[in-house]
Each structure stands twice: as structure tokens, then as C-alpha cells.
Amino acid sequence: MTASEDPMMPATPPTGDGASPLFVHLSDIHFDRKDISHNGANVMARENLIDDLHEGVRHLGVPDAVLVTGDIAFSGQAHQYDEARVFLKRVTDTLGIEPEQVQVVPGNHDVDRGLVTGSVQATHEALRREMPIDADNRLPGLYREASDPLFAPMAAYRDFAVNYDCDVSGEYPFWETEWQLGRHSVLRMRGLTTCIVSDGDDRRANLIVGLRQASVATEARDDVVMVLGHHPTDWWHDMDECEEVMRDYVSLGLFGHKHVARLSVVDNSIRIVAGAVHPERHSDWVPRYNWVRVGVRDEDGPDPRLDAHIWSRVMLPSVNRFRSDSDEGGWNPHVKQVPLVRWARARRSASPTIVSAVPEQAELPTPPTAVEEPTPVDTDLAHTTDTGADEPVAMPGAPLVPQPPLAARAPVIAGDGRPERVRTAIYAFGELHFSAQMKLLAGFDLLEDGDQSLPPTEIRMRAFARLRASDRLDEFMAAIEVALRHDGDGRPPDPPSDYKESGN
Structure with missing residues (x-):
């Protein structure tokens, strides 16, 4: 009997020793807009989400963390984070984990636009006029400015995020944690700030991330790098430059912002875009979220691969509950694999034949049904204008000038299911x-x-x-x-x- 035939049979093994960490991926919560906090349909969506999280634990096991990829608030106000904090506590209680097992990154709605005026607005406009590499060269100086033009508009978000050890600043524009992966590998997770120049002029390909955030190069053989960000890379003004330094290093990326479900592979990197927990209210209003399990195959062999199982959940008004986005229903995952190119390259250069002293690892089970990609459901953002199709936008750029990555706070190993x-x-x-x-x-x-x-x-x-x-x-x-x-x-x-x- 398969997992799809028996609703009580787990679709994949429990996290156990943390070899294949399991995450709940939420995005675009948008507290506290009136129709989100008090509208009957949105209240119902949250209740249905809580019910579905409970079912997810029954099918998949207790997750290791909740990952929220931005737009936690609606307009970056302190009281909105109070409401979000209460909601996230209810989420973690339902999942059976601690409230500190939440990790967050900011989105454009987490910027208080009332603080983006005068010199701050002028700084944003000047950066956007620059070639990407020139804008990147200006960022270190702006990070050190006393007026803090890039992070001051996120003051309320930062007061919220610091409770989850996910604060960002000019000194630390990103955060990192680590998770045990496989038997002796490490999943290094980096939370990016993609909204440092977010304002009323947000549109595709004019947000700046910077090479210091994107530089995740590592010499550690057993590191697998995963990034979290609100805006997918086609919204970055410096997309080409950042993608170049992430190539062969970032194997998995989780994003939000678009209010649509996307699952793709770009340059040996799995990219997952979550739908919105609270999308805009109109005819194609469809709340979404994901469960994601990450594992490795052939960990010590010549063809190591990253394996991701993604359970994309969607609440259709016609059924008034969350369900799989596949026609089969149930808890059937989408499955994506990418080669760990850097691992394989290092092993080939070290020796033409690699003999592992460790017994071969049992591979993750093949899911009962491989389903097609979800059909995207487009919705509009309140504060942004989507000006084109979903294909990445190529940006002209000067030759890449590598810069040393900014030192991150000491990461933690949290793969045993307990927070550090x-x-x-x-x-x-x-x-x-x-x-x-x-x-x-x-x-x-x-x-x-x-x-x-x-x-x-x-x-x-x-x-x-x-x-x-x-x-x-x-x-x-x-x-x-x-x-x-x-x-x-x-x-x-x-x-x-x-x-x-x-x-x-």
C-alpha cells in the first residue's frame, strides 16, 4: 500500500537524525491589512491552514523549522508584527515545535515607506541609475552611514526579526544557520535581504542585493548552500552579477513575492517560489504554502545529488480546505534533483576512482506519484507592479569585480530537530x-x-x-x-x- 492509498502512512521517513531536514515554507502573510486580519475569507484561510499543518505532521512528521520568505507585515508597522508573532506562535504550536524554530527574511511590505523620503529616496534612485557593479561598490559605504538609509525603513521588522535571531543590518545584511544533511554533510542556509532599496518604484529588475550577500562560495566539500529571499532573482537589478557568484554553490533557493507557485531548475539550482498565505482579494484569490524536505543521494559516490521533495498546498474556495495542487490530491510531492557539481568536480580532480570507506547510503524512497508542475495562479501585489513575463530579465553589467564576502554571524548546527x-x-x-x-x-x-x-x-x-x-x-x-x-x-x-x- 502506498502513502497515497493510506492517508496515515508517512510519504517520506521522519526527520529522525536530521539527515533530511523538513521545512514548512510560508510567504506573503501581509498582517495587518483590514481585509486580511478581519475579512471572513482570510480568517477561514488561516483556520484551514492550521488544520492542514496538523494533517501535514501526521503525513510527513514534525518539521525542523518554519521558513517565512517575507512580506510578514502589510506596511512595516510595529503592531502588524505583534499580530504576525501571535499567528506564528499558533503555527509552531500546531506543528509541535518551539516558537524560535521560525526563520524570517524581509519583503517589500516589511519596509515602512513613510520612512523612505528625502535622502533615503534619493539614495535608492541613485543606486538604481548605476550599473550593477558600480551600485555594488557603493553599498559598503552606505552600510556604514550613520543615517542607515538602507535599513532604517525596516526598523519595526528588525525589532520583530531579532526575536528569531534573524535580524539584518548594514553590519550583517544576511544571516546564516546550518543543518545536518545526510550522514556527514551540512545544509548552509542564508537569509537574504532583497528589499534594501524597496520603495514606491519597485518593479522587476530594479532591486539591489549586492555581491556580499550573494557570495556564498565555500571550500568545505560537504556544504550544500540554500538561500531564502523574498524577491526571486529576476527582480534583482544585479541579477546577472549575483547569479554568477552563486553558480555551482547555491543548490536550493526559496522565494516569495509573486503570489504564484513556481518550481524550476536554474543552473543546477532548484528554485521554489511560494504562493501567498494571504493573496490579494479578487476573483483568483488562492492561498498557498509549501512543505519542503531536503536530502542527498550518492553522498559519498561519484554522482552526488541534492534531492528536494515539495508538497505544494493550495486552498481552493470550491472545497474550502487546503489540498495538493496535483490532480491526484493526497500528499504526493513534486520531486526535483540537481547534481552537486562542486562535490563531483572536486572528487574527479582528486582521484579518477573514489572508494568510500563508509557503507553506501540508502537512498530516499521514490514517492508514490510524480506529479506535474503546478499551474501558476497570478495575483497582483498591493505595492508593486509586475511589468513583464516570468522569464529572467538579462541586465547589462560591467566585468565582475569580486569582493570578499562580509563575515556572517556564527552559524549553528540545528539538525537534531531542536533549536540551538x-x-x-x-x-x-x-x-x-x-x-x-x-x-x-x-x-x-x-x-x-x-x-x-x-x-x-x-x-x-x-x-x-x-x-x-x-x-x-x-x-x-x-x-x-x-x-x-x-x-x-x-x-x-x-x-x-x-x-x-x-x-x-
Whole structure:
């Protein structure tokens, strides 16, 4: 009996030792627009999503993380993230994982456009007029500017994302984590910020990412690189330049923004574009989300391959529930494989014959039914204009001038299904009131001269970097638990006005 015949039979093995991590991929939640938060159809869609997540756990097992590829808010306002945080907590409770097992990247709706004025708007316009390589050369200086023209408009998003250890800034425009993959490989996940020049003039091929974010080259033989971003690469002004440095390194990319489901292979890289949890309300309103499992085949052999199983879920109004986007229904995955070119090339150059000392790995099971690609359902974005077809747009560019990648925060191994303890501490710390947070950081000597003049998000990032370098994590966790008992639970209030993030 196959998984499609028996609804209680898992379609793939459980995550177990983390060899094939399983993710829930959400995108374009768009809290808190009135018709999203309170419209009956959208409320129903969220209830149906929760029901489908419960069914997904029964069929596929407990996921390792929830990945949200942007547009968490509708207009980058703090209260919108309060609502999103409550919703995501309900999602993780349903899945049976911890709330800190959520990882997020920002989208264009996570930019407060009320802050994109004057010099910030002028900076965006100037970058877009540049050739991609010239714009990239300007980014390091802009990252260091005190006015923070690229990240200041994302202040509310950053206050939200720091709770999930996913904050971004001029110092760290991306984040990284790592997951165990196969028996001895590593899935390195990088969260990109594709909206650093997002404003009212957003359109295809005029958003800038920069080579520092795209430079994921690694000499580690057992690294498989996966990127998360809101905008697919055909929306990037520097698409050609970034694709060149990602070639042969990025084997998997998860994106959002288009409100359509897309599944393709580009230059030996699997690209998954999620539909929207809350698309625009009109005649072809179709909420979507994905489950994604990642594994490796022939891990120690001459033909290593990345294997992705994608369960694309769609809520059709006619059936009033989520279901597979295939005609077969059930939990039948789409399957994509790509060669791990860099691995194979290294092995061929090292020796014409490779004999593994490790017994051959059992391959992931073949799914019961291979289904056709989903039929895309196009919907419009509230703040963007889609000006062309889905084919990538070729951009002219100067010769590539490689730059060293910006150092990332220390990644973590999280493949055993449990969040890294520092992530747990970061999320719990976010439940404290601001005064209790500062008292705790001071008590553990995690504040330095000058920190008090920084925005709260920067203070937390720097303090937790120091905590990671110390051996006091257990003490710190115990102190958070004590503080929570005295401070009470719930979302902390805003910090004092002199700690507010701004463009100044």
C-alpha cells in the first residue's frame, strides 16, 4: 500500500537524525491589512491552514523549522508584527515545535515607506541609475552611514526579526544557520535581504542585493548552500552579477513575492517560489504554502545529488480546505534533483576512482506519484507592479569585480530537530519588558561603553554575540526564567523614546 492509498502512512521517513531536514515554507502573510486580519475569507484561510499543518505532521512528521520568505507585515508597522508573532506562535504550536524554530527574511511590505523620503529616496534612485557593479561598490559605504538609509525603513521588522535571531543590518545584511544533511554533510542556509532599496518604484529588475550577500562560495566539500529571499532573482537589478557568484554553490533557493507557485531548475539550482498565505482579494484569490524536505543521494559516490521533495498546498474556495495542487490530491510531492557539481568536480580532480570507506547510503524512497508542475495562479501585489513575463530579465553589467564576502554571524548546527540554545535564549529574552532586558544584560556584563546610544535591536545583537563567545549561557537562561516569573509573560512594551530606531 502506498502513502497515497493510506492517508496515515508517512510519504517520506521522519526527520529522525536530521539527515533530511523538513521545512514548512510560508510567504506573503501581509498582517495587518483590514481585509486580511478581519475579512471572513482570510480568517477561514488561516483556520484551514492550521488544520492542514496538523494533517501535514501526521503525513510527513514534525518539521525542523518554519521558513517565512517575507512580506510578514502589510506596511512595516510595529503592531502588524505583534499580530504576525501571535499567528506564528499558533503555527509552531500546531506543528509541535518551539516558537524560535521560525526563520524570517524581509519583503517589500516589511519596509515602512513613510520612512523612505528625502535622502533615503534619493539614495535608492541613485543606486538604481548605476550599473550593477558600480551600485555594488557603493553599498559598503552606505552600510556604514550613520543615517542607515538602507535599513532604517525596516526598523519595526528588525525589532520583530531579532526575536528569531534573524535580524539584518548594514553590519550583517544576511544571516546564516546550518543543518545536518545526510550522514556527514551540512545544509548552509542564508537569509537574504532583497528589499534594501524597496520603495514606491519597485518593479522587476530594479532591486539591489549586492555581491556580499550573494557570495556564498565555500571550500568545505560537504556544504550544500540554500538561500531564502523574498524577491526571486529576476527582480534583482544585479541579477546577472549575483547569479554568477552563486553558480555551482547555491543548490536550493526559496522565494516569495509573486503570489504564484513556481518550481524550476536554474543552473543546477532548484528554485521554489511560494504562493501567498494571504493573496490579494479578487476573483483568483488562492492561498498557498509549501512543505519542503531536503536530502542527498550518492553522498559519498561519484554522482552526488541534492534531492528536494515539495508538497505544494493550495486552498481552493470550491472545497474550502487546503489540498495538493496535483490532480491526484493526497500528499504526493513534486520531486526535483540537481547534481552537486562542486562535490563531483572536486572528487574527479582528486582521484579518477573514489572508494568510500563508509557503507553506501540508502537512498530516499521514490514517492508514490510524480506529479506535474503546478499551474501558476497570478495575483497582483498591493505595492508593486509586475511589468513583464516570468522569464529572467538579462541586465547589462560591467566585468565582475569580486569582493570578499562580509563575515556572517556564527552559524549553528540545528539538525537534531531542536533549536540551538542561544536561539531559545533570544526568543525568551524577547518576552521580557525593556527595562528587565537591560538589567539582565548589564548584570551579565554584556553591555559595553557606547551601547546605550544604539537602537535596541543593535544592543541585543551585540550582547548576544558576546554571550555566544562566553561560557555563561546556562546561567543566562536560568536568569531569564527568573525574570519572566517576576516580569510576567506577553509582548513587551516599546522601549523609551530615546531608544527608538530612526534614520538619524
